[in-house]
Amino acid sequence: MKHLFVSDMDGTLLGSDSRVSPVSADIISRLSRSGVPITVATARTPASVEVLLADTLISVPAIVMTGAALWDCASGRYLRPVLLPPDALVSALGLFARHGINPFVYSLDGDSMLTVTHVPEMNRWETAFYQERRMLKRKRFVFGYDDGASSGESAILVFGMDEAFKIETLADELRRDARLSVSCYRDIFNPAVANIEVFAAGVSKAAAIRSLASEIGADRITVYGDNLNDLPMFGIADDAVAVANAVPEVLASARRIIGPNTADSVALDILRVSQYD
Numbered sequence: 001m002k003h004l005f006v007s008d009m010d011g012t013l014l015g016s017d018s019r020v021s022p023v024s025a026d027i028i029s030r031l032s033r034s035g036v037p038i039t040v041a042t043a044r045t046p047a048s049v050e051v052l053l054a055d056t057l058i059s060v061p062a063i064v065m066t067g068a069a070l071w072d073c074a075s076g077r078y079l080r081p082v083l084l085p086p087d088a089l090v091s092a093l094g095l096f097a098r099h100g101i102n103p104f105v106y107s108l109d110g111d112s113m114l115t116v117t118h119v120p121e122m123n124r125w126e127t128a129f130y131q132e133r134r135m136l137k138r139k140r141f142v143f144g145y146d147d148g149a150s151s152g153e154s155a156i157l158v159f160g161m162d163e164a165f166k167i168e169t170l171a172d173e174l175r176r177d178a179r180l181s182v183s184c185y186r187d188i189f190n191p192a193v194a195n196i197e198v199f200a201a202g203v204s205k206a207a208a209i210r211s212l213a214s215e216i217g218a219d220r221i222t223v224y225g226d227n228l229n230d231l232p233m234f235g236i237a238d239d240a241v242a243v244a245n246a247v248p249e250v251l252a253s254a255r256r257i258i259g260p261n262t263a264d265s266v267a268l269d270i271l272r273v274s275q276y277d
Contacts, residue, residue: 001219001220002216002217002220003218003219003221003222003273003277004039004060004209004212004213004218004221004222005038005223005270005273005274006039006040006041006205006209006221006223006233006237007039007040007041007223007270008041008042008205008223008224008225008226008230009040009049009052010042010044010188010226010227011188011226011243011245011246011261012224012226012243012246012261012266013040013261013266014261015261015262016261016262018052019052020053020055020056022055023264023267024056024266024267025056027264027267027270027271028057028267028270029056031271031274032058032059036270036274037059037060038060038270039058039059039062039063040053040062040063041062041066041067041208041209041223041233042062043066043183043197044064044065045064045065045114045139046062046064046071046078046112046114046138047114047133047136047138047139048133048136049062049064049071051136060216061073061079061212063208063209063212065106065157065197065199066183066199066229067082067199067204067206067209068081068082068203069082069156070208070212076112076138077111077112078112081108081156082199082200083108083154083156084155084156084180084199085200086153086155088177088180088200089155089158092198093105093158095170095173095174096158096160096170099166099169099170100166101162101167101170102118102126102160103118103158103159103160103196104116104117104126104158104159105117105158105159106155106156106158106159107154108156109154112138113138113139113140114139115139116139116140116142117142118130118141118142118143119143119144120143120144125161125162125193126161156199157197157198157199158198159195159196159197160195160196161187161193161195162193162194163192163194164186164191164193164194166194167184167195167196168194170196171184171196174198178201179201180199180201181199181204182196182198183196183199183204184196184197185227185228185229188226197229204233205229205230205232205233206232206236209221209223209233209237210236220238220277221236221237221238222237222239222241222270222273223237223239223240224241224242224243224258224266225240225241225243225246225250226242226243226245226247226261227246227247227250228247230250231250234250234253239256240253240254240255241254241256241258242254242256242257242258243257243259243260243261243265243266244257245260245262
């Protein structure tokens, strides 16, 4: 039996410092070298995933941008990206504008880079988001939409962050468009703020995990998560595992609950379970 292990990153695999601890990195790397298929499924882009996994070996491609693409850590390339239909992008951006929210539009730039466009003005959460990511080598920010970067030909994600009630109202409207897949969840550190991700229809962590499992011939899937955007992958897993710090809805949907993200709980659980495979 081949057993695929997939973990969310923020609030799950990552500790309170938003890093993979040395203990977790060592466990996952050793298991990966021994042939255990382990990867991550995250809303993050490869620009930050690459940095966070610098000391951690994973044996299969990472599922990035909530399943909109895979990332081959060895070659530094995007695999099987799912782009937004240009007409759906235009419609979505119109709704963002109507709700007074200026999103970041992510577009593929070759097979290893992203161009991220935004209007020059940013709210305080967007500013903090940008400052944390502005030096990442696989992502470049462009302020202003007039350079054609968000024309829609290579757009893969529209991402927004604002007050929760505004984001959630927008999400309800966007979900009426069958051309789109919409993920909306509150910030784990500040529940008054919510994030929204808009992809092409069919994009999800669950769909990407199912495809990856089929590709590598996995007979069993275990997933780990903490937040609402992890629920779709819980639905397709043989073993859906919540960390103790997960939101109530995730705890209620889990088959098992392990320790918190601050205690290397995911890596230790993979070590324990893999010994019985």
